[in-house]
Amino acid sequence: MKKILTLALCLVAAGSAFAQNAADLKARYNEGKNEYEAYDDARTKQMINPNDKSIDPVGMAQHLINGYNIFMEVLPQDSLPNEKGKVKPKYSKDIISKINGHYNDYFNGAINFYNDKKYYPEAYTLFMLYGELPSSPNATKFMQETPDSTINMAFFNAGISAYASNELPAAIKAFKKARLNNSDNPQNYIYELACWQYMAQNDSTLEAEAEKQIAEIAKAGFDKFGTSQMLFVNNIVNSLVQAQRYDEALAFVNDLISKNPNNSSLYGLRAFVYDRLGKDNESVADYRKAASFQDAEFDTLRLASRKIFQEGTKKWNAIEGAAPEARADVKTNYFEASKAIAERAKQLNPDDSDVDYILENINYALDTYFNK
Secondary structure: OHHHHHHHHHHHHHHHHHHHHHHHHHHHHHHHHHHHHHHHHHHHHHHHOOOOOOOOHHHHHHHHHHHHHHHHHHHHHOOOOOOOOOOOOOOHHHHHHHHHHOHHHHHHHHHHHHHHOOOHHHHHHHHHHHHHHHHOOOOOHHHHOOOHHHHHHHHHHHHHHHHHOOOHHHHHHHHHHHHHOOOOOHHHHHHHHHHHHHHHHHOHHHHHHHHHHHHHHHHHHHHHHHHHOHHHHHHHHHHHHHOOOHHHHHHHHHHHHHHOOOOHHHHHHHHHHHHHHOOHHHHHHHHHHHHOOOOOOHHHHHHHHHHHHHHHHHHHHHOOOOOHHHHHHHHHHHHHHHHHHHHHHHHHOOOOHHHHHHHHHHHHHHHHHHOO
16 A cells, blocks of 8 residues: 555656646746747837837847757757657747747847957857758758858858957867868968967967868868968978978979969978978079069068078188189178068068068178178
């Protein structure tokens, strides 16, 4: 008799627990529903009167994110077995309908969060939601037909939002999603690469993984954009040089030069490889070639002026006796040549301290050796 009574009490308790859980779930569902309805009411007012100052765009976005978060809490619980062991969802259909029905609103809400500059994490959440929903199991046909370019824009914006709040792992996740979805925005690859560089600089335990990821991103960037984005080319060569795979680095750059003979940066890059190999004459020759182009970039000119001056100093110190021709050669082809290149670099970046230091040393050498 006691066992039967105990079992009956357990069943009553279980029934009460299920009833309480059902009540709590309903209340929570209504909270989420109210958040979406609050957004809808504000959106309707905004459409009727776009100049209505009582409407808070950030507040509207907050209703969206609140509603979504609550629904994502309710959704899995709505699929749990009831007291009879059966699964009978009550709210899932409506939840999915409301989430999908506000698809475009998530992008707009994310923009409102981002533009306020105080809600970058919330902007990240909504941009990611917009990017990920089209591939979710319950996505509508309309959502599935969202262009990849638009989805990638959402992921890129999510990455920028996380980057702005220094949440670099989250930023990497977003940028990588866009990259793997064949993004045609080079900035997406550049930011992902930069995130890994910053993380490795601040945490030495990440250096090996960062090196691997940077190589992967650089290759993907190069495969997509070629030499139009030299950052990826530079990173590929740097990775090969760091691994002391000099022959591969030279073969890679030589192939690019054969296809792009008027690309100044490529000659500067080959000069860098030769420099690491200790082939000074070849390095100087390539730096001269790189600097001969009128569109040579700042870093190319800066490195060229430094290397040519350094080699001129070596040659000067090796001169024995009067040797007027040798001294004149150093003056004209090394010191004055490096000065002219450094001055071009300074025009491109007047505040660079490295160029100022190079010019200071060149001028000192010219004054000391030739203006006595």
